[in-house]
Amino acid sequence: MRDKFVLVQPWLTLLARLILGGVLIVAGALKVGNLQKSAMAVRAYEMLPIWLANLFGYVLPWIEIGIGSLLVVGALVKINGLLGALIMLAFIIAIAQAWARGLSIDCGCFGGGGSIDPEDTKYLSEIIRDIGLLGLGVFLYFYPKGRFALDK
């Protein structure tokens, strides 16, 4: 069992890198083309002072693209896995607090965002997805060595 894991782990790491990295790149790229909307999405969570929310809206998409790219090519996997996990944790907290406070917002995870009709919210599926991605980031933190990586 242990031997088998040793054999499979580098491939699992590759898979986790590609999924988490790919999702981050797509999420960032979809937002980078419309940063006004991105800032609006962050504001709608009503967690941060407005100037900080706007700053996050402008900065976060680029950070996602950066972490995602490094994960896909396999550079600094341990750190970027951790950063990816921390970002997902922040998203989960943000979505959960919006849900708990009864806000009606689109998570704005892949572009979009802002206030929406209460019946259009999808908090649970958004949180489940982000927990999955959080898991991948944690896995990468503990098992950063994988196939086809720039890290040696």
Add this chain to the structure above:
Amino acid sequence: MATSNSGDKGTRNLVIIMVGFIVTVGVVFSIISNRASSNFEIPAAVSPTDGYGIVLNPTATPKIDVYVDYQCPACRAFELMNGGYLNEVIAQNKAKVVFHPMTFIGPESILAANAAACSADENRFVDMNLALFQNQPAGENTGKWGNETLIALGNSVGITSEKFKQCVNDGKYVKWTRNITVESGKRNVNSTPTILINGKPLDRNTEYGDPAKFRAALEAAGIK
């Protein structure tokens, strides 16, 4: 072996530096290109203290703020349902009405907002505002709204001046839309349409989609 290893390391470090560079440039560019400035050209009817919105009836009370995006379908629905009454209120000088054309849906919202601002300089904003919503393309940024279409739309409501044409073609007020963005952000407007009466938002569940309730809300603010 040792040399190939250090070569790999070099590639890795180069990639890390490149990604870091792209992210940094992207962040700096994004922040700079979304900043507001009091140096941008603004239409004559725009008041910086009213969130850089286009002000109609500046001395009347109460004050009604209207935040829309010309590509937003819900804004179209609102305009077609309540715009007629609101325009009556404007025509009869019963309220100060401030329009904030937001542009978060993308490039064609910017073109439309610019054209609307140009129409304000011709004192035809209300007509242009209505015409834009009446002719809102199905779908966002489809390529249907270009400057020529918008000039033609202006013509259809009686704006025929060369100045208007030039204003639209030059994108004279494109940068002003950034001021609208920043100011509406400061006021925490996160969806459109958003209507504030004396700073207080209408009830999203009822007062937007029901003309009788919209009238009642205006009446409660003293508009009879």
